[in-house]
Amino acid sequence: MVEHDQSKAREIIDALVDGGWTDVTVIASAEALERTLGQQDPDIILIDLANPDRDTLEHLGLVSNARGRPVAMFVDRTDEGMTQAAISAGLSAYVVDGLQKNRIKPVLETAIARFKMVAKMQSELDAAKQALSDRKTIDRAKGLLMRARKISEDEAYTLLRKTAMDQGRKVIDVATALVTAADLLQ
């Protein structure tokens, strides 16, 4: 939990401990954030919506693959409308300040579970995107071979595959090398 206000931090810790969640580390500012994330590898990070350190956390998330780690926000009652919007966006849990103590743990558990599901979908999506982009490269490499050697598409692919096998490399690596070389020669 990132929170410099000790009494506020205390309240949330009490609620978590009451719910049977005892392993909570509180840090006061972003300066310690990077080191703490490395050492503790938390299941979830809690931070106030209004905390200016959120931008630092955002950056760490991008560089240190914190995609593998959910972030939950606690917000003021005045922002309660946002909780619903955030949860329906399916990205973070927004825990309203003053939420009944026995509700905090299930809310966070749901957030972690949802996060894992989204992360899995994301990695599947990434894999699909990669496959698509690989296919584009392989198509370009085939085109280059077809033009240069006056062969058919099937023959071009066979040639790529054979070269890859002979060199113990992947077809996509051979295709990328060919496309890069062709770009350089243009």
Added chain:
Amino acid sequence: MTRASVNCGYLPLVDCAPLIIAKELSFAAQEGLELTLMKQPSWSALRDRLAFGHIDFAHMLSPMPVAMSLRLGGVASRIDALMVLSVNGTVVGVSADLNARMEATGWTNAFDDPQATSAALMEASGGRLRIGVPFPFSMHRMLLELWLQQAHGYDASTLDIVTVPPPQMAEAMRTGALDMFCVGEPWGSVAVGHSNASLILPGARIWQFAPEKVLGARHDWVSRNAHICYAMVRAIYKAAKWLDQPDNIPLAVDILARSQHLDLPDHAIDPALTHRLVTGLDLPPKRVGGFLEFHKGAANFPWRSQAAWIADRLAHWHGLDRDVAYETAGASFRSDVYRAALTPIGADLPGASYKTEGALHVPTAVASTKGQMILGPDQFFDGAVFDFCEGRVPK
């Protein structure tokens, strides 16, 4: 006449001046808007509130709508940039210690020489450099990387670019948590006064015409509230035009300092608006042409090619398909909304919505809807030219 209530999120920086002037000098009211400005604690919070519909408009870092439209970062949502609020305005600074080591290499701080400055920086750094920027998706980070990657002796593994909220930048410099920063005013000047930092380069010397802040809104909300968007663009356009008159600057500084929106003293606001920056304690101010522009040279026009340039950087960082990124980004900079808003009031508008970024070396006349208009120089420090009209990126 009943006014439409709209609210706009912002971060307390000098470059939100057009919003404050639009409100305080009643440009918004004249357009039939009851404008409420809502200060936000961080860019992440501003982004979330915009995405979730808590605010209608937002003062955003120009890469934010592009990144969000490309589904990068914490909350993805289709966000449009309706206009550019400001061009340039960032500064790069170093700690007193690093400045002394740079001077020991024989470098003198002319505050306008990217190559000599980066060479001195690399020679003086001797190991790791920890550099603070305000947000991962910021022009600050893009300009900084563009500049340093071409420095003699550049080594990516020695640069540590981290996000530090601007109000904490000066303190992080004082404690030695950072060696260097790139930030918007007033926080560069504050670091000089508070931490004896030295300003070594204005962002405008890396790219002469870098879109810095934009007016963001949700894409679907824009479609449903087109007339409110037009009114908002007109109000800010008029405020920006007012800010562009040199005679108005003293009054503008006074209004910005007095309004409760910024919470900054006038001496913190003054350098950015007068383009006169103090680069080190006890040094006389240096004049920087084009340091921060609100209106001149079609500064408010959301060029789709600017969005494509931003997308090019994001595609490079995140391994995205460039063509798809250019297309999504170009669509997020709404030059169509800007035209629809300003054509009825007879504003002069560029004939095209794309330009070749980096091609103008001097102020140049180009075709406009009323004949000709002058665009400011937009060179990159290394002479690079980006022609996205052709869908290609010659280096």
